[in-house]
Amino acid sequence: MRYSVFSILANGLAGNRGWKPVWREPEPKREYDVVIVGAGHGLATAYYLAKEHGLGNVAVLEKGYLGSGNIGRNTTIVRSNYLLPGNLPFYELSMKLWEGLERELNYNAMVSQRGVLNLFHSDPQRDAYARRGNAMRLHGVDAELLDTEGVRRLVPMLDFDNARFPIRGGLLQRRGGTVRHDAVVWGYGRAADALGVDIVQNCEVTGIRVEQGRAVGVETTRGPIRAKKIALAVAGNSSRVAAMAGLRLPIETHVIQAFVSEGIKPFLDIVMTFGAGHFYVSQSDKGGLVFGGDLDGYNSYAQRGNLPVVEDVCEGGMALLPSIGRLRIVRNWGGLMDMSMDGSPIIDRTPVDGLYLNAGWCYGGFKATPASGWCFAHLIARDEPHPAAAAYRLDRFASGRVIDEKGMGAQPNLH
Amino acid sequence: MSAATDFARRDAQPFRLAAGGLIDRSRTLRFGFDDLELTGFPGDTLASALIANGVRLVGRSFKYHRPRGIFCAGSEEPNALVELRTGARREPNTKATTVELYDGLVADSQNRWPTLRHDLLAVNQLAAPFLGAGFYYKTFMWPASFWEKLYEPAIRRAAGLGRAAGMPDPDHYEKSHAFCDVLVIGGGPAGLSAALAAARAGARVILADEDARPGGRLLADRRLVGGRPGPEWVTAAEAELATMPEVRIMRRTTVFGVYDGGVHGALERVNDHVPAPPEHEPRQRYWKIVAKRAVLAAGSIERPIIFGGNDRPGVMLAGAVRAYVNRFAAVPGRRAVVCSNNDEGAATVADLAAAGIDVVAVVDTRHEVPAATRDAATKAGAILVPGGRIIEAKGGRSVRSALIRSGEGRDIHVGCDLIAVSGGWTPSIHLTTHLGGRPTWNEGMASLLPGTLPPGMSVAGAAAGHFGLASCLAEGARAGVEAAASLGFPRVTAETYRADEESVAFAPFWYVKDSIGKAFVDLQNDVTVSDVKLAAREGFRIAEHLKRYTTLGMATDQGKTGNAAGMAVLAEATERSIAEVGQTTFRPPFTPVAIGAFAGHHRGKDFRPTRLAPSHRWADERGAVFVETGNWLRAQWYPEPGETDWLQSVTREVQATRERVGVCDVSTLGKIDVQGPDAGLFLDRVYANTFSTLPVGKARYGLMLREDGFVLDDGTTARLAEDHYFMTTTTANAVKVMQHLEFCHQCIWPELDVQMVSVTEQWAQFAIAGPRARDVVTALLDPGQDVSNEAFPYLAAGPVSVCGGVGGRLYRLSFSGELAYELGVPARFGDALIRAIMEKGAPFGIVPYGTEALGVMRIEKGHPAGNEINGQTTAHDLGFGKLLSTKKDFIGRFMAGRAALTDASRPRLVGIRPVDRSVRIRAGAHLVPRDAPADAAHDEGYVTSVAFSPSLGHWIGLGLLSRGPERHGEVVRAADPVRGGDTPVEVCPPCFIDPEGERLRV
Amino acid sequence: MRIRCPYCGERALEEFTYRGDATVTRPTSLEPSVEPAWVDYVYLRDNPAGRHREHWYHGAGCHAWLVVTRDVRTHEIFSVEPAAEGHG
Amino acid sequence: MSDRLAARSALHGFAVPGRHGRMDGAAGVTVGERVDLGLASVMARKGQGTALREIARAAYGADLPDTPRHVAGPEVGFIGTGPGQWLAVSERLANGDLSTDLSTKLKGLASISDQSDGRAVVRFAGGRAREVLAKGLPIDLHPSLFAPGGAATSIIALMGVTLWQVDAVPTYDIAVFRSLAGSFWKWLTDSAAEFGYDVAPTR
Ligand SMILES: Cc1cc2nc3c(=O)[nH]c(=O)nc-3n(C[C@H](O)[C@H](O)[C@H](O)COP(=O)(O)OP(=O)(O)OC[C@H]3O[C@@H](n4cnc5c(N)ncnc54)[C@H](O)[C@@H]3O)c2cc1C
Ligand SMILES: NC(=O)c1ccc[n+]([C@@H]2O[C@H](COP(=O)([O-])OP(=O)(O)OC[C@H]3O[C@@H](n4cnc5c(N)ncnc54)[C@H](O)[C@@H]3O)[C@@H](O)[C@H]2O)c1
Ligand SMILES: Cc1cc2nc3c(=O)[nH]c(=O)nc-3n(C[C@H](O)[C@H](O)[C@H](O)COP(=O)(O)O)c2cc1C
């Protein structure tokens, strides 16, 4: 059913009895054209497969509930302020898809282009951000380089007077912002379902059937399912699932934590990152400050972290915003990052025919959801990479054509 | 009863009982709530004091701005949130039930406009039918631009209850560590008996309780332990624990989370019970308690029964009612209706009656009402309604009456100002799940009970589902004994406790289906029964979906009182058992923790430690401008009187150095002693070039790669003896390189006989550069030391005697390109040496120069530094290709050989000068062909570093340009859209000055 | 998390720096033919959801590189050994 | 020829002698700087462990500890800082004299590096000393586990330290990197302020 003010009024007056389920809960069929594993980017992928490529006989298999993965536990920042040519066109494509998403899906995902501000605190950092800002502009992406005063005008309550690392300016992308994470899940899920995609929750893939070098189906906790093509988008579980087809990936699984404070009246109207510590923050529409920082730093399949990072993040918060000292954290959680060896994602075929891989998103793949689905669908349907994602090849590590935005080298926890 | 809501009345604490309670009536405390001036007693919480004063309306709800009162007596409170304190100390969303009253306390109600009593936004209630769960996902989509401009600001203004202070927090916070054998979490009967047992066995025990004093329910209920009133027993237990040296009782301390390795996070509210922390004392202390064993005795949280209007001020949990009456001698009303599904109803009725409150009706949801409850009802002269329920609590800003429906369906309408409700108890198992343990649903108790526990944790008392007082005491003692015994302490015999009779029987009853009006499941987030049903209808049937769609349990109380009922309603709506529906995940913190507490000491200037160079004090006296480089503070430049901007100073420093002589503190460079017979061999493997062949008394530039073939760091390393090298790293990478070397040694080549240690801090080291450098050095060295070009040529290195016999080291190195030396002395002489250098250098016109001038000179010389060695560049990119030895294996050698890393089309190091010499170029500008548009297709590289070259009189830069070295002489453009620049620049070799390097060899 | 350093004893997580999989070994040959082995060493990881042998550095303590065997789902630590037996 | 360079201690200008922090009652701790100590890192050469121990015992009358402990000889004490690594400490062999002495006596058996100037050494004592240190040190200093002679290399408030217990007062010596002396002093005195502290004049 279509959502609108009118549907709300009509239903409201009718005691809200008329609303229909957002999606079906189908039993998985025994065979599909495409089986997508993982209901994060997988949902967007399924939607675009059906919508853009006319592939309706598609299933999304999800081991938990829709949105139980990182798409449902991230800090919701969307931006396209990347540095390297391999990344910029892709994330800008994603930004453009966000900008039209709500009308596309008839679902309010609260795309809020309140601006993303990366602070810098030294001249070398300024130079690096200038380099990045210029790269963005050359790619037709909006970017502004602010000095201290420019930052002060935007966020007056920062510590400008007593900072250990003075704020010297920031790189601002006004089109960046936040998107309501759960709404993205539900919006894509609902829209894909409406196009006939089977969304199967509580269905864990436990094996991948490979016959003569070709993937032909998956074993699941709800029985075997055959498929012409199998697409993996399982984030922190990428290595485990790929191993079912005998693959080893340039990926480690790490946990990153996030925090939300008690709700307060409007306080911060921008997304902000600290340049001299690990802290970034925005305020959710519910009023909580949603913030986070660095990875815990060690391989982890536990969706939770430890205290050193909690302290590190809060120290960063206090260094930047001394007025949040008395605000309280109500909840703190973690998610499983698919940290790649160069910090950039992979959208590619694999050595196994019919098996496609979407992984390596690190802590930055929420913003990518639309473009990731768009390009992954393109790859699956046409068997050729989408131009915007052409650099995300699996063989770039062997060749050395890595996409290393931070210049940290082949150590995932440093990206 | 009107008195209950009569704000005009001022006579002192009209709702305070004449006697009793654990309060100190000898002192009166004054406090303010909104425009009211009120009084209370030590021992009160803000909530109990408000109750004693007849204040029942304390806040407005999140979405509908409905009047709200006090619902609980502990940290599970969903309703009574206030802004505590004022100004920079304002704390929004503070639970009145956990605030200890102090003299002069000031609190304000939240989320109301203009006033609490007349809140205009209450009109939201009219729109309620359209503001159901998730309504916002279904609209506000058109037109897109309106979201940020119109809809979102409106939603955000409405959301969020309290207001942040908006000023820097004036108080300070501390971190601390504690270690123990047994950590007891919760100091109720179970916790106290556990602590006593473990302590008697000789274990180091920490007992933490979030309350101001231990005791738990024993402070709230009229119970007997061993014949003594509960509070007396508690006092005795405290007293015994206090005598034991290895026991620490931590009051006002909430254990908020369980972490790996027996680490428990706890927050001690050291000074929240006073107006402001005394000088030198923190407001709060964040503890990391490392415990070998933990006994969770966190008790249980009472459940409501959900009915229409259950959010009205005056509707209160029965256990809370008893707490206010018994512990605080404050009566929450004068005419009460008691509604429960369990045998504690009797105690509630009895306690109310004993306090002289009329109990008008006793509603028991069970048809079989136990004798105790019947008797209590009769004694109190209340009508008893077996198998009954409340279908609506009527009233405005406070309950005025209750509409009761009897088992037979008869409606009874009774006037009342208090409804004490109990739906039974939910064990506080939160902390058992923090490490991923899944609780298990117990049908009999209609509760989740602890499942898999964190290693070393056991659970006792109500938290484990033992609701009887006697069993709480017994189980606590047993848990204490076991915990100690498991650590090898003697197995003491658990004390046996006697408690008065009680029955804990109950029959689950979650919500009243035939309620009239809104029935709230989550009081703080305004989630109603119909919201839950709507969500179910829309397919949000999984517990986690329900939570996210309705926001059930996502408020500051995390659904401590509402979640269980929410799941029950969902189960019913989807025709499944509660077990099937499952539960949402508990996460830390158990109760909210202030961000400042986690930061502790590390804020403001103390955010990170500051490293000061040996010449810091001298430079400071001299008025140097400092810059943060990593944790170091370094002199950036030294302004002279009359100089107005940095460029003037820096230009002067460079000119003076190039024409005469300058000095710069380079002590911050990483310095590593690499020693042992295999030191040379080891360096050959970690450096791309060769060091085993370096003669003693010589230094050499070295380049280090990462194993993936990209450049890691560079520096010079001198050979001081056959088996002793002195390595320097960049300031930024000092720690990283040390770690890298130790990895290479310990994990890759442990067979090598080499030892390494950082000596960064041991040496104060100064670069003395410029044509007169030798004169200055000669003047500093003790006589008889020859530093002539012949005796001490370029790249020579060796020990020297400085200024009267101080043992130093001299290196003939040059970053500036001038004749230059680096002179090192033990750091304690650093301050004296810089002063001596300036003194001895004066005749030669010496100037100190800072990191800026250093940078200018290295750019003039084309030396790559941090902006070029950025982790993305290869040796080949930086023109160091020839350094890579082909005679040996070294870290990164194989991967550096890959085609992609040596591809000629990669951006490679070049020099840049503006075609129009008067133009300034900027680092970060991108390089595009002269006549091409500045776009992605034509992006050929970028400018890494720039400087105004005093020697050349114009701006110069270094850059990384595709095929750069083949393009010297070509003109390209430096496009800098973020700063509005776009200027033609000429590509040239990176070295602008003295390319043959003659000056540094003179 | 707490790690029992063989030399220093049980210490807090803050004192250690993580590197990663300790089961990959650096090839000794520089022959072009061993490129796959180098790629494995530098880039590919098993990344199991279970027991994991991994390198930790006790940088704030004894500077020893340790091989820790840990269940990466529960963070239970089974063993901690110096990477270089009797190093020093 | 010039007059000899004047040495300046790491805490010069930070440590102000006298009573600070909370003023009422006796000071909870006293704190002061130890200057002119000889400090040196001693790292055993490969396979020389045994020989090294024997020579060291002969030369300095101290057994090189195999654990993080402080073993005091008549003139030189050795603190285990890692496998085959020690921090040698001496009052008698001041400053660089210690490393010179070690280098000659332990030649070929160990690599020696002078650290006398690389560390500020703070002497910290008093009834509340454990409580103060607990605010930064993630190590259990309970007397049953950490007694005189006990030593540890760890981290306090993000700063690396080597600490050893001198007596049962308790008194601790804490070595911190010289460049961090000021920040460490700030942390220590902030943390001690609630108990009141006396700063001993630097000898
Ligand atoms: C705390 C945190 C903060 C973040 N902040 C941001 C941010 O601000 N901006 C941003 O852009 N990104 C952010 N990210 C990263 C972002 O959330 C992820 O990169 C992105 O959501 C990944 O999407 P995905 O679809 O690949 O993974 P997921 O959304 O995790 O989806 C993968 C799904 O696969 C399922 N699955 C796994 N194994 C199996 C199996 N065997 N069978 C069936 N299903 C399986 C999982 O249950 C999961 O639901 C953050 C992440 C976290 C954890
Ligand atoms: N009759 C019934 O149905 C029924 C049901 C439940 C409980 N009870 C009564 O309640 C009591 C239960 O005794 P108990 O000792 O198990 O629990 P308790 O409720 O008496 O005490 C729990 C204590 O733990 C503290 N606490 C809770 N979480 C904490 C945390 N995270 N950190 C620090 N402190 C924390 C609380 O402040 C409280 O003081 C008994 O008297 C029992 O009879 C009766
Ligand atoms: C952007 C964002 C905002 C959130 N806001 C809240 C909140 O206000 N209250 C709350 O209890 N949890 C909030 N959460 C956390 C969720 O409750 C939940 O912890 C998170 O989605 C991870 O799921 P899990 O804890 O069930 O594993 C938020 C999460 C995200 C991603």
Ligand SMILES: [Zn+2]
């Ligand atoms: Zn160690």
